[in-house]
Amino acid sequence: MQFKIDGKSFHKTRACTIKTAHSTIQTPVFMPVGTQATVKALDANDMLSLGAKIILGNTYHLYLRPGSEIIKKFGGLHGFSKFPNSFLTDSGGFQAFSLGDNSKPDENGIMFKSHHDGSKHYFTPESVLDTQYELGSDIMMILDDLVALPNTKERIKKSIERTTDWAEKAITYHKSQQEKGIGINQNIFAIIQGGTDKEFRKLSATQLCALTDFDGFAIGGLSVGEPNAAMYETVEWTTDFMPEDKPRYLMGVGTPEDLIENIERGVDMFDCVMPTRNARNGSLFTTYGKIAIKNAKFKEDAEPIDKACECYTCKNFTKAYLNHLFRAGEITYYRLATLHNIHYYLTLMREAREAILADNWVEFKKEFYKKRGIEI
Amino acid sequence: MQFKIDGKSFHKTRACTIKTAHSTIQTPVFMPVGTQATVKALDANDMLSLGAKIILGNTYHLYLRPGSEIIKKFGGLHGFSKFPNSFLTDSGGFQAFSLGDNSKPDENGIMFKSHHDGSKHYFTPESVLDTQYELGSDIMMILDDLVALPNTKERIKKSIERTTDWAEKAITYHKSQQEKGIGINQNIFAIIQGGTDKEFRKLSATQLCALTDFDGFAIGGLSVGEPNAAMYETVEWTTDFMPEDKPRYLMGVGTPEDLIENIERGVDMFDCVMPTRNARNGSLFTTYGKIAIKNAKFKEDAEPIDKACECYTCKNFTKAYLNHLFRAGEITYYRLATLHNIHYYLTLMREAREAILADNWVEFKKEFYKKRGIEI
Numbered sequence: 001m002q003f004k005i006d007g008k009s010f011h012k013t014r015a016c017t018i019k020t021a022h023s024t025i026q027t028p029v030f031m032p033v034g035t036q037a038t039v040k041a042l043d044a045n046d047m048l049s050l051g052a053k054i055i056l057g058n059t060y061h062l063y064l065r066p067g068s069e070i071i072k073k074f075g076g077l078h079g080f081s082k083f084p085n086s087f088l089t090d091s092g093g094f095q096a097f098s099l100g101d102n103s104k105p106d107e108n109g110i111m112f113k114s115h116h117d118g119s120k121h122y123f124t125p126e127s128v129l130d131t132q133y134e135l136g137s138d139i140m141m142i143l144d145d146l147v148a149l150p151n152t153k154e155r156i157k158k159s160i161e162r163t164t165d166w167a168e169k170a171i172t173y174h175k176s177q178q179e180k181g182i183g184i185n186q187n188i189f190a191i192i193q194g195g196t197d198k199e200f201r202k203l204s205a206t207q208l209c210a211l212t213d214f215d216g217f218a219i220g221g222l223s224v225g226e227p228n229a230a231m232y233e234t235v236e237w238t239t240d241f242m243p244e245d246k247p248r249y250l251m252g253v254g255t256p257e258d259l260i261e262n263i264e265r266g267v268d269m270f271d272c273v274m275p276t277r278n279a280r281n282g283s284l285f286t287t288y289g290k291i292a293i294k295n296a297k298f299k300e301d302a303e304p305i306d307k308a309c310e311c312y313t314c315k316n317f318t319k320a321y322l323n324h325l326f327r328a329g330e331i332t333y334y335r336l337a338t339l340h341n342i343h344y345y346l347t348l349m350r351e352a353r354e355a356i357l358a359d360n361w362v363e364f365k366k367e368f369y370k371k372r373g374i375e376i
Numbered sequence: 377m378q379f380k381i382d383g384k385s386f387h388k389t390r391a392c393t394i395k396t397a398h399s400t401i402q403t404p405v406f407m408p409v410g411t412q413a414t415v416k417a418l419d420a421n422d423m424l425s426l427g428a429k430i431i432l433g434n435t436y437h438l439y440l441r442p443g444s445e446i447i448k449k450f451g452g453l454h455g456f457s458k459f460p461n462s463f464l465t466d467s468g469g470f471q472a473f474s475l476g477d478n479s480k481p482d483e484n485g486i487m488f489k490s491h492h493d494g495s496k497h498y499f500t501p502e503s504v505l506d507t508q509y510e511l512g513s514d515i516m517m518i519l520d521d522l523v524a525l526p527n528t529k530e531r532i533k534k535s536i537e538r539t540t541d542w543a544e545k546a547i548t549y550h551k552s553q554q555e556k557g558i559g560i561n562q563n564i565f566a567i568i569q570g571g572t573d574k575e576f577r578k579l580s581a582t583q584l585c586a587l588t589d590f591d592g593f594a595i596g597g598l599s600v601g602e603p604n605a606a607m608y609e610t611v612e613w614t615t616d617f618m619p620e621d622k623p624r625y626l627m628g629v630g631t632p633e634d635l636i637e638n639i640e641r642g643v644d645m646f647d648c649v650m651p652t653r654n655a656r657n658g659s660l661f662t663t664y665g666k667i668a669i670k671n672a673k674f675k676e677d678a679e680p681i682d683k684a685c686e687c688y689t690c691k692n693f694t695k696a697y698l699n700h701l702f703r704a705g706e707i708t709y710y711r712l713a714t715l716h717n718i719h720y721y722l723t724l725m726r727e728a729r730e731a732i733l734a735d736n737w738v739e740f741k742k743e744f745y746k747k748r749g750i751e752i
Binding site for chain 2: 036037038039040041042043044045061065066070073074080081082280299300302316317318320321323324325327328330331332334335336
């Protein structure tokens with residue numbers, strides 16, 4: 001992976017370029033979620049038409065179905081889904097923890113039962129990399145030890161230590177595999193934990209970032225219900241312990257406002273189900289804020305979702321038609337809405353990048369909020 | 377509507393051209409079903425890319441939601457859905473009968489309760505045309521009196537007489553409306569009833585086809601569970617009572633085999649939910665017959681659905697990927713499968729037309745069955 005900083009603006013904002021074996025990614029970047037080897041309601045060509053340079057796949061889901069060994073036979077996620085740009089895959093640990101039944105971490109990994117059929121599986125720092133080698137993702141995430149919150153300080157501290165231990169095992173294993181010719185074009189990111197506790201975050205960041213063989217670092221364990229202010233403060237604090245010369249990825253975040261606030265706090269990469277899930281629930285993003293397409297006031301509205309939007313849906317269809325399709329439960333709706341919401345997120349990131357490169361961040365952010373009726 | 381016969385081949389096969397205000401339709405033609413102003417899982421541009429010149433909308437559904445008065449404000453179905461080619465709309469009578477609660481026909485129309493909210497509505501031969509004027513369809517179907525089968529000969533005879541009576545009312549009303557400038561670009565078809573009884577079919581066809589102001593004639597009430605042979609025999613018999621110089625439409629039919637058999641029996645136009653519904657259920661059409669994409673044998677199948685197929689899905693994706701998407705319940709699957717199945721139907725009709733124009737029907741039909749493992 002090649003990484004360079006192209007420009008900076010206000011506070012910690014930065015615009016970077018990440019080059020993987022499959023694409024050149026300009027940051028700040030939002031990675032649409034394609035859990036099961038497809039972004040829900042869209043296909044590979046849709047993602048290309050949206051200009052997506054990287055999407056996310058979920059290792060837990062793909063490991064269980066169709067199985068990473070099948071995906072490997074098709075040349076990994078790229079060959080299987082036909083999306084030629086980059087993939088980032090998570091470790092599967094979070095889903096084993098949240099979706100798997102009776103998940104149990106121990107010193108060496110996580111035991112869990114499949115939510116499909118109850119079959120037993122065991123994820124280790126090494127096994128989740130083996131799965132991700134088969135998936136062929138451009139960026140692999142390490143297994144981390146998650147704990148349910150709230151929890152005792154002792155248990156959280158243990159989770160941080162274990163996460164560091166597993167990160168060491170992962171990077172050692174990855175280097176040894178690469179020496180054997182496995183995963184040579186694949187990159188690996190560690191995940192900083194510690195909740196919203198500054199000392200824990202500092203501890204985790206310091207320990208992990210000392211492992212300089214990692215290609216990038218993520219901030220995990222946020223956007224799990226804590227107040228926005230606490231999330232922003234934690235990111236502000238944590239990025240100071242992360243290296244300048246590697247990508248910074250804030251996992252599972254967030255709203256357009258969250259993206260803007262965290263770009264300012266030094267984050268380069270984001271992923272979230274929000275644009276895709278909201279689309280399916282009838283919540284569409286515009287420069288003026290969200291709208292609920294089901295609303296009766298749109299029944300005869302001949303305008304597109306957002307007059308300023310250049311997406312396929314806005315160029316072709318009215319709010320009245322989308323309102324009808326949504327109310328009628330038509331599958332057609334889901335693709336049109338998803339295309340729009342992802343286009344919104346990717347465009348916002350492109351505009352943020354331009355603002356940083358033009359050293360115009362403060363004005364850009366002010367305008368972003370002003371259109372939403374918020375003066376800052 | 378302009379209508380001309382371009383060529384004939386074996387038995388009653390014919391290739392015709394129908395010209396409406398919105399498109400030129402070459403027959404034999406299959407009309408994909410777009411019940412709620414969209415073909416399920418696809419949009420207007422998808423239909424254009426498939427080369428569809430005409431699709432079907434359901435008056436009952438659109439009358440109830442979003443309401444034909446809203447669709448009228450958008451310039452009818454064409455403006456609302458953005459599909460610029462032709463629409464055929466049914467009368468709504470069949471759905472009022474099959475979906476509406478407590479539907480009751482009387483001398484003047486059909487009373488029924490909406491399946492959405494139980495609200496009461498009354499369809500008359502004139503009111504269903506008023507709705508279809510608002511929908512702006514290129515071909516409107518008349519209200520017919522449907523009876524549950526089996527039934528007494530007396531009741532069936534009464535239904536035929538009533539259908540003729542309503543057809544007379546409909547054509548009189550349509551002509552008077554056209555004189556007022558309403559529906560001047562819209563065409564109207566009558567529907568021949570009579571089940572599989574030859575005398576009833578003859579009676580209905582003779583009475584309706586005597587109403588020479590109709591732009592075309594349909595055969596209704598088939599493909600409702602009768603044996604295939606009975607359907608084919610009824611069509612064979614009925615088309616002899618239908619004029620040569622107007623389109624013949626067999627409603628709600630059918631399988632690829634049904635289309636081939638009924639083209640031979642003199643039918644020009646078809647519609648059916650089969651390609652779209654089967655797609656969603658995992659049943660995909662190929663030149664060699666149907667396949668169930670869920671089948672485990674496709675899990676690692678790197679071939680497209682049909683190697684001979686030129687559709688978007690076959691040009692881009694493997695059976696293994698579609699198998700995975702279907703099993704995973706991904707919305708993405710529905711569009712890809714629907715694109716393929718409709719492409720199959722439309723291509724079959726194009727090939728049938730070419731065979732007729734080349735006076736090569738018998739050979740074409742033999743090949744069609746041979747690829748399916750059937751010698752005829």
